[in-house]
Structures are given as structure tokens and as C-alpha cells.
Amino acid sequence: MVLLDGHADHPREILGNKGHGVEAMLRQGLPVPPAFCITTEVGVRYLAEPEATMDAIWDDVLDGMGWLERETERTFGRGPRPLLVSVRSGATHSMPGMMDTILDLGIDDGVERALGGAGAAAFAADTRRRFDRIYRRIVGEPVPDDPYAQLRAGIKAVFDSWNSPRAVAYRNHYGLDDQGGTAVVVQAMVFGNLGPNSGSGALFSRNPITGAREPFGEWLPGGQGDDVVSGSLDVEPIAALRAEQPRVYEELLDAAGRLEGLASDVQEIEFTVEDGTLWLLQTRAAERSAQAAVRLVLQLRHEGLIDEAETLARVTPGHVEALLLPSLQPETRLSAKLLAKGQPACPGVVSGRAYTDVDEALDAADRGEHVILVRDHTRPEDVLGMLAAQGIVTEVGGAASHAAVVSRELGRVAVVGCGHGVAAALAGRQITVDGTEGEVREGILPLSVWSEDDTPELRELGEIARRVSPLRAHTTGDHPRLDDTTDAAVRAALESGLADVVSPAPLITMLTALRLARGFGR
Numbered sequence: 001m002v003l004l005d006g007h008a009d010h011p012r013e014i015l016g017n018k019g020h021g022v023e024a025m026l027r028q029g030l031p032v033p034p035a036f037c038i039t040t041e042v043g044v045r046y047l048a049e050p051e052a053t054m055d056a057i058w059d060d061v062l063d064g065m066g067w068l069e070r071e072t073e074r075t076f077g078r079g080p081r082p083l084l085v086s087v088r089s090g091a092t093h094s095m096p097g098m099m100d101t102i103l104d105l106g107i108d109d110g111v112e113r114a115l116g117g118a119g120a121a122a123f124a125a126d127t128r129r130r131f132d133r134i135y136r137r138i139v140g141e142p143v144p145d146d147p148y149a150q151l152r153a154g155i156k157a158v159f160d161s162w163n164s165p166r167a168v169a170y171r172n173h174y175g176l177d178d179q180g181g182t183a184v185v186v187q188a189m190v191f192g193n194l195g196p197n198s199g200s201g202a203l204f205s206r207n208p209i210t211g212a213r214e215p216f217g218e219w220l221p222g223g224q225g226d227d228v229v230s231g232s233l234d235v236e237p238i239a240a241l242r243a244e245q246p247r248v249y250e251e252l253l254d255a256a257g258r259l260e261g262l263a264s265d266v267q268e269i270e271f272t273v274e275d276g277t278l279w280l281l282q283t284r285a286a287e288r289s290a291q292a293a294v295r296l297v298l299q300l301r302h303e304g305l306i307d308e309a310e311t312l313a314r315v316t317p318g319h320v321e322a323l324l325l326p327s328l329q330p331e332t333r334l335s336a337k338l339l340a341k342g343q344p345a346c347p348g349v350v351s352g353r354a355y356t357d358v359d360e361a362l363d364a365a366d367r368g369e370h371v372i373l374v375r376d377h378t379r380p381e382d383v384l385g386m387l388a389a390q391g392i393v394t395e396v397g398g399a400a401s402h403a404a405v406v407s408r409e410l411g412r413v414a415v416v417g418c419g420h421g422v423a424a425a426l427a428g429r430q431i432t433v434d435g436t437e438g439e440v441r442e443g444i445l446p447l448s449v450w451s452e453d454d455t456p457e458l459r460e461l462g463e464i465a466r467r468v469s470p471l472r473a474h475t476t477g478d479h480p481r482l483d484d485t486t487d488a489a490v491r492a493a494l495e496s497g498l499a500d501v502v503s504p505a506p507l508i509t510m511l512t513a514l515r516l517a518r519g520f521g522r
Contacts, residue, residue, distance in 0.1 A: 001042075001060035003067055004035045004185070014039045014463075016090030016183030021283040023263065030255050032280050034071035035187035036064035038155065040092060045048075046159045054156060059153070062148075064186060070230040072188050074108050076303045077147035079114025084127070084189040087154040089161060090367045094284050096409055097402045100161040102154045103226060104131035104189060106147040124192055132222065153359045158184050158326050166383040173387055175408075190272045190279040192224045196275040197245060202400035203238055205256040205267045207345055208288040208408060210398060210477040211295025215253055218398045221243075223272055225281060231377040231397025234417060248278045259283050264305040266296055268400075280354070281345045285409040290322035293459045301464075305444060306465050313518070315461060317485070317508045322348065322411055324505075325460065326447030328434060336441040339426060340393065342418035344438040345404035350413045351433070354426040358385035364422030365389070372433055374423045378403040387412060391433035393440055395422045415440060441459045452507050465510035469516050470494060473506035485509050491516055 002008050004019060005027035015023060021036035038057065046053040065076050065085075076082035079318050085108045093406040104127050106117070116124030135143050135150065139157045144150055161167060162182045171178055191425070194199035203217035217238035220228050227233050252271060255259035255278075259267045268286040272279045287298060294315055301311045328349050355361035358381075361371045365388035373384065373389040377397045386392060386406060387498030392414040394403045399416070407414035413435035422440075431446040451457045453475075466472045471494055482493055482501040490512045493501060501507040 001057065001063050002037045004037055008037075009435045010039070011470055013092050014041065014183075016040050016092055016185070017088030017094050017284055018088055018412060019183050019185050020090075022187070024295065025255075025283055027258065028258055028262065029106055030258070030280050031278055033188040034068050035185050035191050036067065037090070038184040038186070040090075040181050040183045040440050043159055043162065043183055044179065046156075047162065047181055048090050050156065050159070055291075058152070061186075063150070063359075065151070068186070068188050074188070077108070078110060078369055078470050080105065080117070082114050083110040084111075084381060085151070086185075086187050086280075087151070087158055088185045088187065089158045089182045090185050091162070092180055093176060094287075095167060095263070096287060096405045098118075098167040098383065099164065100158050101378075102131075102138055102157065103224060104128075104225060105135070105150050105154050108145050108147060108331050111147070112153075120195070123191070123194055127191070128391045129218075129256075130193075130226075134368060136227070143244065151213075155184050155186070158182070162352065166380050166382075169384050170385060187281070191272065192220070192272045192275045192283075193222055194274055195222075198272075198274050199223055199241075200228050200270075200272045201235075201241060202228055203252055203256055203269045203271065204286050204400075205269070206261040206286075206292075206296060206299070208266065208268070208286045208292050209347065211288070211292035211423060213299055215256065216399065218400045225272060228398075229270070229402060229405070231394060231401025231416065234396050235400075245273065245276065248273055248276065251278050255280060261305070261409070264300060264310075266300075268331055268405075282409075287405050290319040290411060291347050293319045294323065294461065295304055298331070298457055298460060308468055312461070312468055312511065312514055314464055315511060316515070317511045320452070320458065320461075320505075320508050320511065321385055321456070324452065325349070326449045329431070329448050332445055333434065333437070333439075333441065336432065336443055336445055338439060339429070339431060339442055340415070340418040340440040342393070342415045342422075342438050342440075343398055343404075344435055345392075345399055345414035345416045346412060347402075347409040347436040347448060348391075348413035349432065349434050349436070349445075351431065352390050354391075354393070354429050354431050355385075356423045356427045361385045362388050372426075372431055374426050375403070376420075376423055377401065386412060391435070392416075393418060393422065393426065393433060395420050399435070422448070452505065458507060462507045462510070465507060465514070469510035469513050471498060471510060471513035472500045473503040473509040473513075474500065475504075478500055480510060484510055487512060487516060 012020040044192040074085040185444040199221040218235040219241040270282040479500040
């Protein structure tokens, strides 16, 4: 067990992504609720011997809870100033929405009465209701009266979520190691549902959809963090926080700028405002669309935050392939009937048949159909359907919702927040989803093909790649021709000593060569 106090000298591999982010923020003196981390090493032991591991660490967990009590001047499991905690997963590699988190843990009848003092009965009842719902869903059993029994069961449930079907499917999709396990972060709760001048949100230091150099995010007055990231509620743009609480907004932007500079990368920050006070809960590298990935690395290079080698290391052949996918011409788009409009969540254009049931979508994909998954909002257990689909459409939720974040991670075209009733209206129809315009149009619409020379960003990347790559690729010239951009073909070219080739996809060829030279596959 490691206290996250700004002085924990442990790598991300030990603390997990979430714990590492909390520690980084504390080291910068930013406002973060006190927390401790049960490490990934314990997570691995737990997978082999669950009960023995829990017995072995339990005294350390109790010590950690005592430390949280002293840091917050609150008491766990009793009044008059109760301490509630969140129990959060934290794998070494970010796996957004794939594992479980429990909020508001530590509440019973006595704690609810203590929280409800001084006219806060509605807040206390709402907090109790939220906890009961999430505990029953994740732990899968009635809530025990003993808060320490809640804590033990909650930690176990989060460790167990490492092997949930959605987490396994996600790791299989990306070829991630199945043996790493997750850390667990236990953190003092702060309350976005407390009342006026309270709420929760997510801020991206730059736009993760388009790559624009501007803050982007969402704000939900009176809500807790799971309301925002679940996508189950409609949210407001981050500008609403600026209008409501300008001091908090400026403090948030200042923190985002500092964290972006520290990581030399665009950050996604989860935050809560409790009665006018800003608290930062998590920071991590933002999941981004292929378009944003290319634009953002070039911005960071121009600003001197990364060099040319790192610029190319952050762009994959898959990003370029996604940008070269066929797109809609304006006249084609406007001639088709508009069926729904929402918020762009991941750019691109795809067509297929709309399915509202995950199992039916999986069956259709197995038959070779192009599938568009349409839901009121996506849930963590929907990830198999999201993997099988070409596009995602939701009725509610915003750019920080589960549907949006996971779609960007998976590279699935997505439009979110299209309005209630959209799923029923689209079910079974052939549709085209435009994740750039945020539209759903009727029919399977014809697309036009792009080339690497069609955007200045790809041209600039090509120029950088020719300076850095061990295999320079050109569209023309007196060089051997390489028509195949697969790993095997590019590896063979490198091994034969070629330095220059002519390729139909020069940038993809050079990025593949760079990744192979660094020991990565595509």
C-alpha cells in the first residue's frame, strides 16, 4: 500500500495509470482529495489468491483509512463528520470504461443522518441512493451495514473487474498483456451533488476530436463524476462553468496547462466542484481521434514540447489509414435525408444497418454485415458490440461520455447526444453516420477517396518522416517500388538495405519502418 502524498517514488507500473496521475498532480501542489494506492503487484497476487491476499493487506488498508481520516479530519463509518471514499481501478495502461469504480462508499443509516444535518437531507439521501445502486451493480450483492465490509467487498470487486468480459475483450483487441493486473486507488470523496456551486465535469486541455488548440469539455451542475462519464445524462459545455463560476474555471485551466506541460501531451482531467472549491480527481493522456492525433502532435512539436522523433512515435500507421478513409462530398451529404443530429465524438463516415441490441449487433457482424450500434447510452458491458460495430450513435451523453471516449480509443466513428427516441427511430434502417458533422443520414451514401497529399498535416508529417525514418518513401523517383506497406514487406525492405523506395502510401510506409526499427509491430 502506498500513500499518495506527492512524495511517492513509484513508477506507473506499480501505481497504475490513475494512481500515477494522482501522484503527479499532488507533486505539482494541485488540489486533489487525499488517496492511497493498493499497487498492481498486489493486484497480480489477488488474481492468484483472492482471500489470502485480502487478509495479508487488510491491516495496511486500515492504516491507509486512518491516514485518510487524519488528512480530511473526518471519520469513516460514523459522524459527526463522516468520511466517504471512492474505490477506483487503475491499470498500467489506460483502459477507459473497462473496469469498475465505486463512489460514495462508507454510508449506512447513521452516516446518512450525519450527512443530512443542517438541512442537507436531500443531499444525504441522494448520496445513499447513488451508493446503493452502484454497489449492487458492481459487487452484485446487498449492501452490508458495516462500512468496512463495504470497503473490503468494494476493493475485491474492483480487482475482479480486471477479468470482466469487457476488460478481457479490450486487452485482446489491443494485444495487451493479460497478467498485469490493476491497482486500486482509495480516495476521499468530494461531492458534486452537494448543492449550489457544486458539480462535476471533464476537461480536455485541447480538443480531442478535431485537434483544435482550445480547452474542451463538459460540466454537469449538481452531478457526480459517474453522471458525466457514463453518458447517461445530458451535460453542458465547459463554457457553462466559466459563466457560472469564472474563478473556478480559470483555476481549472491553469491546472490543465501545467499538467499538459509536465506530460508534454494533451490531458483529460476529471474534476469536481464542491461548494465553489475545485478538486482534481484524475489526469491522463486524452484519448483522441485520428484527426486530432495528427494535428495535436504537430502543435506540440511547433511549441517545442516534443521533438521530431517523438512526433512520429505518437502517430501510427492506423491514424493515417483512418484519415485516408473515404469521406462524404458536401452535395452527397446534403441530398440525403437527415435522420438525427448530435455532437461529433469521433470523426469519419461509415454506413451500415442500425442495431439497438448488442447481441443482435454481434450476430449481424458475424454474418458480415456492416453494423451501426445505436443505444440510449453505452455501458461498459457494451464494449463487445462497440468492437463489432463500424459506428456508434447514442441518444444522450457528451464528448466525455463512455460512448465518446471508448469510440475514440477504438477508432469508431461516433455521434452522441442525438436526443431521446433516436434509437427506436433508427432501429433496422440503413444509415450513414458522419462523425465529423455530427449527423445521421438515410441510406448507404457513396464516398470519395483521399490521398496523403490532400491535407497539409499529412504533408508535413511526410517531410518529417523522410528526415527521420530508416526507410524513406516517395511517390515518384528512380527507386525500387514497394507496393506493400505490411510489416513483413517493410521489414524485408529494411533487411535488404534499402534506403529509398517508391510507395503508393509513403507516410504509412515510413511510419511502419520507424515502428519496426523501434521494436514495435503495427
